[in-house]
Amino acid sequence: MADPKNRLVSNVAGNFYVDATCINCDTCRQLAPSSFEEFGEFSAVRHQPEGERQIHQAYQALLACPVGSIGTEQGDKGALHAAMASFPLLLEDGVFFCGFNAKKSFGANSFFVEHPAGNWLIDSPRYVKHLVEAFEQRGGIACIFLTHEDDVADADKYARHFGATRIIHSGDAEAVPDAERILEGLDAVLLAPDFLAIPVPGHTAGSMALLYKNRFLFTGDHLWWDAAQQRLGAPQRLVWRKRVLVDSIQKLLNYPFEWVLAGHGDRIRLTSDEMNRQLQALVERRQITPVLS
Template sequence: ATHPVKLEEKERIQLLMSASLAIFLVLAQFCTTSAFAPILLSHPEAAARARHCAFWSGGWGANTAEALMRRRGARDERSRLLLMQAPGVAKLRRAENAPGNVFVDESCIDCGTCRWMSPCFTRSNDKSAVTVQPQSEEERLGALQAMVACPTGSIRTESPDPLSKQATLSFPLPVPGLSNVYHLGYHSPKSYGAAAYLLVREGGNVLVDSPRFNEALAKGIIALGGAKYMYMTHIDDVADHVRWSERLGCTRVMHASEAPRA
């Protein structure tokens, strides 16, 4: 059960300012690039604001905001259809994949995670596919990191890649251009693939939203100083918050209007 914890006013303000700043910086850094998609915009009001924001002046970013809104609306229906699929069918290699070792299978839920993590992936017929096989070591590592982050395990390889272990242990992954902000990978199907982040700061690190629980990731977070708080932006992205709170001993923080539903 989640129990309210009263923070000192100064501490509460510092926490909220730090988490909000981290979210803003990540958005400002990446929402106009193909390397990282806009994140934490699954709430319809946030996505609507984003379409009118200066970041989103045409092209890729605006399309992504609309796509996030569309996918959120289709989440429950797609999940229902996936449950109806026979396991063998769900794991079939999609015909849209380019020939080669890395591929996306039919269990993809079109959350878009892989597409902003690696340029090897694009959207084709309402799901992701490998349209360009990774060639260099850097490209292979990026594709494998997307495989680790995939919430439904829909990215696979025909044969094992020697870089797989490195990809698994690479999270928390530093966000390029932003000091002390880390992408946690391990997206959860419970939050429809939402991204979670770690903000390393004086006064205690902050986990922003919840990734899929994974012990290797927990050890990586602990190596960076653990987490004093888990700041949950909204109800859709709480995922495995109970397990993370128990493992890291962090205090969960959420707006009062959302907390009863968590």
């Protein structure tokens, strides 16, 4: 729980605040961009939320915060319950943002796909009763796709509860040594109808993206939308092999998709053609930037 005694001075006065336990993971800024902003090494309340929509988003951010660093001076139980009920948050076509981001993955986003042949979890949120019950109501979880070693979080708990198959690449398999399915190599693998695993090493040796229905690309920490610069972004630090990363970005030009759904960084939906142009521009930027490893 957030502590008002540790309220950051960068917060504006008012009901919502961020305390000094913030890890600056970006979750709150994604969910409630009108209220939260980055100030140095922390996020803080830039504007107190106004109106039903902004207040709803601020409570969503409060619940999703992986370290509980968002608090209110006067809580609204009705608004809090409504925000909780909104998770998992429907994006489009049976694809959901889970919320309840996990400290174990430094607040990475995770996603849920409702599919008639079996539901999928992409990376893992915190293991919380609300999500367990929500997944149960939608038919459980058949597969858990892990984009890379950093965002495993509570995948083992969800796998045990639902009897799900965990999928990870051998390059990162030390994070889940007892995974039910370990992929090898650099070739794309059709895991099931509509689900294509695309190895994209670079950030880590075993990073993978998951392409769903040729529309939704779950990218882990390989690729994201940079809202400030209005363009696609990719890691420039904490990178296993920089040259390999550029090759992996370029590989994605071979696939059509409309959504980028990232572990860290904003999600975005564009037309397939515009997404391809954005991806090509990212490749060109990286190719002219000196690559040291």
